[in-house]
Amino acid sequence: MVEFFGILHWNDYSEIRPTPYEVVDTAFIEACARAHEEAGFERVLIANSAHRPDSLPIATWAAAVTSRLGFMIAHRPGFIAPTMAARMFAILDRMSAGRCGVHIITGADDHELQADGDYTTKDQRYRRSHEYVEVMRKAWSSAGPFDHDGEFYRVAGGFAHVRPEGADGIPIFWGGSSPDAIEYGARAADVYAFPGFAAARLREPAREVHGRAPALLTSLRVLVADTEAQAWERAHAMQDHLIAEVVDNGRFPAEPSENRSATIARAKQAANEGALEGRLWAGITRVPTGRPALGCLVGSHDQVAQALLDYGAAGFSRFIISGYNTIEDARLFGRELMPRVKNAWPVCT
Numbered sequence: 001m002v003e004f005f006g007i008l009h010w011n012d013y014s015e016i017r018p019t020p021y022e023v024v025d026t027a028f029i030e031a032c033a034r035a036h037e038e039a040g041f042e043r044v045l046i047a048n049s050a051h052r053p054d055s056l057p058i059a060t061w062a063a064a065v066t067s068r069l070g071f072m073i074a075h076r077p078g079f080i081a082p083t084m085a086a087r088m089f090a091i092l093d094r095m096s097a098g099r100c101g102v103h104i105i106t107g108a109d110d111h112e113l114q115a116d117g118d119y120t121t122k123d124q125r126y127r128r129s130h131e132y133v134e135v136m137r138k139a140w141s142s143a144g145p146f147d148h149d150g151e152f153y154r155v156a157g158g159f160a161h162v163r164p165e166g167a168d169g170i171p172i173f174w175g176g177s178s179p180d181a182i183e184y185g186a187r188a189a190d191v192y193a194f195p196g197f198a199a200a201r202l203r204e205p206a207r208e209v210h211g212r213a214p215a216l217l218t219s220l221r222v223l224v225a226d227t228e229a230q231a232w233e234r235a236h237a238m239q240d241h242l243i244a245e246v247v248d249n250g251r252f253p254a255e256p257s258e259n260r261s262a263t264i265a266r267a268k269q270a271a272n273e274g275a276l277e278g279r280l281w282a283g284i285t286r287v288p289t290g291r292p293a294l295g296c297l298v299g300s301h302d303q304v305a306q307a308l309l310d311y312g313a314a315g316f317s318r319f320i321i322s323g324y325n326t327i328e329d330a331r332l333f334g335r336e337l338m339p340r341v342k343n344a345w346p347v348c349t
Helices: 026-039 055-064 082-095 110-114 122-141 179-188 199-209 228-248 260-272 301-313 326-348
Strands: 003-007 043-046 070-075 102-104 146-149 154-158 172-175 191-194 215-225 296-300 318-322
Touching: 003 026, 003 326, 026 043, 026 055, 026 326, 043 055, 055 070, 055 082, 070 082, 082 122, 102 122, 122 146, 122 154, 122 172, 122 179, 172 179, 179 191, 179 199, 191 199, 191 318, 199 215, 199 301, 215 228, 215 301, 215 326, 228 260, 228 296, 296 301, 301 318, 301 326, 318 326
Parallel strands: 003 043, 003 318, 043 070, 070 102, 102 172, 172 191, 191 215, 215 296, 215 318
Antiparallel strands: 146 154
């Protein structure tokens, strides 16, 4: 079975449309959630970091305006007790009729974690995250009070009156490509998430996890059109816009005696050289906007559907796909791309 997830932000943000982070647009949250539900997405990812708004209130707001859409709620272990987190997710799961999912974000950047007062090392955090999931699952499944005595958490008489909707609890997602991420995540996760590299590059790390976690996920930007030429025309137009931005604001500085046109041409050459691997294009990722960007699958609906089937052949069955015009692209994917993949999916499994 293949599943498609979108991304739900707290405002209408993308790499090419950088809405200020401080803008909170509840009307957009509602419209975006409904668009993904109507398009047939199984879930939406709600991301998290040391500086983002917390993901749980966004999910709660979106759950109230939808009836089928599930959530992949990014959550950082270590800042609240796992028993409390378990109760928070359990009540949302019950209120939304079983639509909650938790994406464990351990955190790879020590400096970012320190912004929240966390001075643990990366290896400590992975061990802590694994234990955190263990405690949450005890809270979700225990019919009576339970005790826990571990490396990071001690619990005496833990209990949750309200438990998740389903007997299996709430699905756990876990991401990362480092040895520690795989070691601990493959034992803790229901779905293991890898970064959006080309399918050929993910085959080997996928083998390390496959068989220990029941499902594999990757996240990709997608840019499709009726024809390949139309898709590339749109891709290069967006890249041109971003390159002009970074040249004009000095993020890609001009060389001595170089005019603007020459600087733009040099920036475009730097962004495009070796940027295409199969259908996966890094031409936007390489433009130094200072905003995070993912590699992008570019092509016709049929071409990109085949690229996703190639990931399926490598063991992946869950995809976070997102475009650059959030709501419009979600509708386009639901209308053209996702049915093509789902109709062909048994071929590659």
